[in-house]
Each structure stands twice: as structure tokens, then as C-alpha cells.
Amino acid sequence: MSKIQQSFIREVPKDAQPRERLLNYGEKALATHELLAIILRTGTKEENVLQLASRFIQSFESLYELKQASIDELQKIKGIGPIKSLELKAAIELGARINASDLPKFGHITSTRSAGQRLLQEMSDLQQEHLIVLFLNTKNEVIKQKTIFMGTVNSSVAHPREIFKEAVKYPTARLIIAHNHPSGDTEPSSADLFFTKRMIACGELMGIEILDHLIIGQNEYLSLRESSKIFDE
Template identity: 55%
Template sequence: MEKKTMVPESSLPRERLLEFGEKALSNQELLAILLRTGSKPYNVLELAGMILSEFPNLYELKSANLNELQQIRGVGKIRAIELKAMMELGARIQQANQQKYGKVQSSFGLAQQLIEELKDSHQEHLICLYLNTKNEIIHRKTLFIGSLNQSIAHPREIYREAVRCSAARIICSHNHPSGTPAASVNDRLFTKRLKECGEMMGIELLDHLIVGSDGYVSLREEGFWEQ
């Protein structure tokens, strides 16, 4: 008969978070994960329960000072410090705003910045800008450096970043080290695939800019979107 492996009680909240997500967990389970271990004779779930019994309102727990936290059996000086640090970090996260890197006013203005940045580069750079609904840049990533082709520059890498940062729109750009920004057949095929993938995902491809040493091509301005 196969011997059953007992799962430590302290790991149960972690398992539940993995299976159901953090929003399904109770305050006690979330606190137990942060505490990590119990303190004899209490396991971690019991310790979390004792803390919440002492401070049944989360606002009271947030307001508790180090001395008050240490009055609870099983919560020593180090654990009290950790709890205060955790609560302060949570408060700062709550107040944090998404960082923005300027607003895209036009393809021309953005292209001028990219020309200045990439004009001396001897390799192709695929750069994607991720925008919110106000066309504010919320994320930027260089996804590839080298010799660009369709198999390397796959749409899934581009849209994975878009999903991660909750972008509403994207602008892709790459440079031609030759200095001539004319769109190649590969550039057009890649843009077509990218646009189609965005339409399926509900994330708009706003433009694909190709920059050279002193000029640029906007595939949207060229009418590629109407083709």
C-alpha cells in the first residue's frame, strides 16, 4: 500500500494561492504566507489567527506599533519588525502610480527621437513602445538586436509584453543600418502579421516605424492599414 505524504499545514495557503489565486485566500492565509513559519507551540496558521484576533480590523493591524505586536505570543522583535516593514511596503505599493515615459503626439515626432537614437547603430534594433488609451508610453522594450527577420521577431514576444503591462496600443519600430528606411517585403509581411495578431487580442498596432540615418517610413502614413 502506497504511503501517503503529509503536506505541512504551513504550505496549504501557498498551494491554495497557486490553484485559486491570491484573491481566494482569507486574511489569515495571506498573513500565514508572509509569516512563513509558526512559533512553538503554534503552527503558522494558528499564529496568523492569533494576530488577527488581537487586531480583527486590518486598519488596527496596520496602526499597531512594534511594542503592541510583540505583546502577542509568538511574535518577537524580529517578526514584529518584518510585519511593520510588510505593512509599510503594502501602503507604498497602494499609493504607487504607473510610470509613464511621455506621450506620443505624432509618428513624425517619435521617429525623430528614434533617428537620433539609432542613426549610428550598425545593427538592427526592434523597439516596441506600449501605450495606454491616452497614448502615454507606459513601457518600452528593445526586443531584438541583430539581423531582423520574421522568425526572430515573433508577434508573441511583442504581445506578451503588451499583456504584462496592460497596454491598449503598441508602436513597433526598427532601424535600417544601411541608412535607407524603405520598407522591405519582409517588413510588410511582419507588419501584417503583427496587425492581425493585435486585432485578435484587442490590442491595436498603432504604427510600425522604420528609421534610417536621416529619415523614416511610417507604414500607417503610407496607407498600409487600408490595404
């Protein structure tokens, strides 16, 4: 980048630069030309990147017309060379593919038993304690399964915020929590019960139902919903 280009970029206050604004306020707070400026990265000798991006957008009647533009048509716009035109076409196509994509599903939970059998198969031989969460939609389809925590055999540190932080990324309606006891004993500890109570309380505030907390042993599992009164309190 030339000194002239750098000087034009510095004309934009740091807190008004697109990357800074995206970091501070999120992508939805940015105008279309600001998002484009992040992709273009640099301006020209005559324009900083924001000015170039704004003029580029104005060259099209709509974003739909931009989407249909060929590489040759993009390069006819002053300041858009071969590399920038290729990068723009790649970004447009990637956006189109993402927009057309569906949220993947990873099976359907029909009962505590179906969840228990699924997680028992995956977790019974683990030598460390794992906390796994199944994120379910309104149809009880698994839209995400994630290991939230991996710890030592004798300790577990987990917090509801880590689970709900993940849950709000998806259209989560319900959760099933599971953790294993490497000893093979499925008897819940006082910490297990306390954590479950906290999860239920947080779920009520968030509008996300906690369906169950399963404790996975060597060849068996325990459902806290079925074996305790925590979920009825």
C-alpha cells in the same frame, strides 16, 4: 528551524502550502492569512505558520487596524517576536507606498513624426537590430517603452505574443512598434510586412490598436502606416 517546527510545517500538504498555491494559482487566489504566512515564513513550536497567521489576523478587527498597529503592539501577539514585527511593519509600509504610487509617464505621442523623431534619436546608431515598443494609454501617453528583442545585424526573431504579454501588464490602449535596420536602408522586407500584419490582427483580437510600425535607418525613418496599405487592409 527546529525539528518540531519542521514537523508542524509538514502537517500542511504541499499543494496547500501558501507558496505552492501562489505559484500555481497567483496571489489573488490566496486568503489574507495565507499571504501573511508567506511573510512570516515559520510558525512556533505549538503552531504551524498557517495557524499562526490565522490567529494573528483574528487579533485585529480589520486590516486597517493592523496597518495602524505599532511594533510593540505586534510583539504582544504570541509568536511574533522582534524580527517578525519589524518585517511586518516594513511589508505594510511597502504595500502602502505601492498603493499610493502612480503609473509613470514617459512623454506624449502627438503624431507619427513625434514618435519617429524620438526613436530615430535613440536607435539610428545601433549596430544590432533592436525591436522597441512604445506602450500608450488612451491619451497617447507613453506608459512603457521596452526593447523586446535584440538580434544580429542580419536576423530578427520576434513574435507578437512577447509584445502583448507585456502590453497586458499595463493599461495599454495602443502600440507603436519600431525596429532599426543597421544597414541604414529603411526599405521594409517581406518579413517586416508579414510581422506587421500579424501584429495588427493580434491587436484586433486583444482590443489594442497598432498605431504604426516604424523602420529606423541611419538618418531617417519609414512609417509603414504612411508608406503602405497594410493598415487599411
